Amino acid sequence: MRADVKLIRECLKLYLVMGSTNCKINALEVVEQAIAGGITLLQLREKGPNALGGKARDAFARQVQQRCRQHGIPLIVNDDIEWAAALQADGVHIGQDDAPLPEVRKLLGDRIIGVSVHNLEEAQQAMDQGADYLGIGPIYATSTKLDAQAVQGTKLIHTLRAQGITIPIVGIGGITAERAGAVMDAGADGVAVVSAITMAGDVTLAASNLLQQVTREEDVS
Structure with a gap:
């Protein structure tokens, strides 16, 4: 059994990727303010310099999870499948170099599995293997992910949608x-952001403004 496609589309609208090191203020305050601003999914990405580890990482994750559950927002984990299973997270996001x-x-069953792809071949393989959604990028230049691939704009999204x-x-x-x-406009179901929300002077307003842009066609119709 797989996650519901309609539910996935709704969850992807405003997708926050964050960890404790991505924030100007207390990370849990960022989570609360981002939820107030309308995020629809949160990916916990606790890695890199000064990232939490061990019991501190688990405690932080549980606090984030509690806040997400209170508001019905799925929490998924970046890369770490075992950690996602231990947390009973709602899913995991994996890259091309992960498991x-x-x-x-097999390990996560019907929980959400997203896959980062950078070309048509990777996208097709992920779909054939049963990915619930594709993460495509980097669309524009980013300093958040130091090992990011080359910027590709919206071309791959256009290509996939043009092929039906x-x-x-x-x-x-x-x-x-x-x-x-x-x-x-290229055909995405949503946008995933880090610093556009976590480093904003007003986190709630930043999330709200992003959500307005994502849902503007729905509002018109």
Whole structure:
């Protein structure tokens, strides 16, 4: 059994990726303010210099999870399948160098599995193996992920949609409120952001502005 496609599309609209090191203020305050601003999914990415480890990481994750559950927002974990299983997270997001998707599916069952892809071949393989959604990027230049691939704009999203491929897609990489509309126009179901929310002077307002751009066509219709 797989996660519901309609639910996935809704969850991808405003997708926050964050860890304790990505924030100007207390990370839990960022989570609360981002939720107030309308985020629809949170990916916990606790890695890099000064990231939490061991019991501190687990405690932080549980606090984030508690806040997400209070508001019905799925929490997924970046890369670490065992940690996602231990937390009973709602899913995991994996890259091309992580565990093979079939192995992840065996461990996590019907929970959400997203896969980062950078070309048509990777996208097709992820779909064939049962990914619930594709993360495509970096759409624009980003300083958040130091090992990011080359910027590719919205071309791959356009290509997949032009071929009639309907799998849920989220665009990621350098996306701001000013750029979100172009990503949605290309055929994405939502945008994934880090610093556009976590480093904002007003986190709630930043999230709200992004969500407005993502849902603007729905509002018109």
